[in-house]
Amino acid sequence: MGTNRFCEELTALLPRLRRFARGLTHDAADADDLCQQTIERALKARQQWQEGTRLDAWVYRIMRNQWIDEVRARTRRSQTFVHEDEGMNVGTTGDSDAENLVELGNIGRALARLPEEQREAVVLVLVEGFAYKEAAEIIGVPQGTLTSRLGRGREALLRALGEAA
Amino acid sequence: MNVTREELMAYADGELSGAEAARVEAAVAADPALAERLAAERRLREALQGHLDPVAEEPVPDALAAMIAAAREDDSRIVSMAAARAEREAKVVRRPFLPHWGSGLALAASLVLGLMLGTQLNSGGSIAERNGALVASGMLAKGLDTQLASAGDEGGPLRILTSFQRHDGDYCRVFEAAATSGIACKDNAGWVLERTMANGRRQASEYRQAGSAESDLMTAAQDMAQGAPLDADQEQAAKAKGWKK
Known part of the structure; x- marks a missing residue:
């Protein structure tokens, strides 16, 4: 039910979804893949979306979860090569990523180096413009956790940009 | 007047309501160091947006819109078939x-x-x-x-x-x-x-x-x-x- 409306709204979200994907993945090819997987999942699950709730937050959550799955899969694949304490950050440490980082510019590099959980918080609030409460719901954590990740991510970015943090 | 880093961030993010926001504003007005920190927060937001917003300006690849359009076609067919089937079944047997x-x-x-x-x-x-x-x-x-x-x-x-x-x-x-x-x-x-x-x-x-x-x-x-x-x-x-x- 409501498929036409659902599809129209989803289509209208595509530019923002592509931006969020780039923010999460900091890689154009990864972002394209992520967008495609997200749309597939969203279309498949469209009966589960509840009318009257925000479609954007619902799709962002799908995208975010899809990316976390991907990061975990990559972590497992490369686990023998990385140091334990790099943990969730491992998706950003492959060779091809290191090459890509050169093209990103200061802010892009700094963002790419953030741990996954800080990066998603920073991108949801500062770029995608979600309120703390909404961002916390998308990620599925309490608001206090969101603000603490956001704070740490922000300070790391400010330091990387040479701002006193 | 004491403003924590968290409060300053929340203020920069538009999360503070009237009285709290006014308190931070007063503190910022009275303290150049705090004002500079707020300015740094705003530069960071601008830098991030400047980095990522262009992606949202790019034309969306046809493949993505096509996936959605295809699903919409499918659904129209499924819905009309399901309605026709429901009608047939309603005439014949009532489900228990x-x-x-x-x-x-x-x-x-x-x-x-x-x-x-x-x-x-x-x-x-x-x-x-x-x-x-x-x-x-x-x-x-x-x-x-x-x-x-x-x-x-x-x-x-x-x-x-x-x-x-x-x-x-x-x-x-x-x-x-x-x-x-x-x-x-x-x-x-x-x-x-x-x-x-x-x-x-x-x-x-x-x-x-x-x-x-x-x-x-x-x-x-x-x-x-x-x-x-x-x-x-x-x-x-x-x-x-x-x-x-």
């Missing part, structure tokens, strides 16, 4: 799960439009939002708590069509109110609306026939249910314990 329907009550289902739904729901004052989910409130919540499908309750603003337990044991009820029909399931805090459909006699789309709303809801209920719907005694017992599993 479908309770008796008053003949004058055929409601024409509309494709549910979020906006319209929101308006109708709010005007009834019977539906509220909780953590992004729709929940019953007011008269609807009361009716879900007290009315029995087995009692009939014809003529009131709310009809309970059937009650059942879903796979996790939660009690659920298929209801029909003036503007909306749906399926509500009881959790610890209240009735969560798992499905909703706007009613309207003149809003049948070209794909859907009058009456398909009930049959869609009953089909959905059948899919969700563990076993048969509650009989009169089971329903009475479930009501007596507050619909707690």
Whole structure:
């Protein structure tokens, strides 16, 4: 039910979804893949979306979860090569990523180096413009956790940009 | 005046309300170091947006829009086929799960439009939002708590069509109110609306026939249910314990 409306709204979200994907993945090819997987999942699950709730937050959550799955899969694949304490950050440490980082510019590099959980918080609030409460719901954590990740991510970015943090 | 880093960030993010925001503003005005930190926060936001916003300006690859368009085509076909099948089946056999329907009550289902739904729901004052989910409130919540499908309750603003337990044991009820029909399931805090459909006699789309709303809801209920719907005694017992599993 409501498929036409659902599809129209989803289509209208595509530019923002592509931006969020780039923010999460900091890689154009990864972002394209992520967008495609997200749309597939969203279309498949469209009966589960509840009318009257925000479609954007619902799709962002799908995208975010899809990316976390991907990061975990990559972590497992490369686990023998990385140091334990790099943990969730491992998706950003492959060779091809290191090459890509050169093209990103200061802010892009700094963002790419953030741990996954800080990066998603920073991108949801500062770029995608979600309120703390909404961002916390998308990620599925309490608001206090969101603000603490956001704070740490922000300070790391400010330091990387040479701002006193 | 003390402003923490967290407060300054919350202020920069527009998260502070009147009095709190005013306090931070006063502190920023009085303290150049604080003002510089706020400026740095704003430069960071601008830098991030400057880095990522251009992606949203790029043309969207055709493949993505095409995926959505294809799903839309599929759904149109499926819906019209399902409606045709439901009509055929309705003529031949009544599913055991479908309770008796008053003949004058055929409601024409509309494709549910979020906006319209929101308006109708709010005007009834019977539906509220909780953590992004729709929940019953007011008269609807009361009716879900007290009315029995087995009692009939014809003529009131709310009809309970059937009650059942879903796979996790939660009690659920298929209801029909003036503007909306749906399926509500009881959790610890209240009735969560798992499905909703706007009613309207003149809003049948070209794909859907009058009456398909009930049959869609009953089909959905059948899919969700563990076993048969509650009989009169089971329903009475479930009501007596507050619909707690």
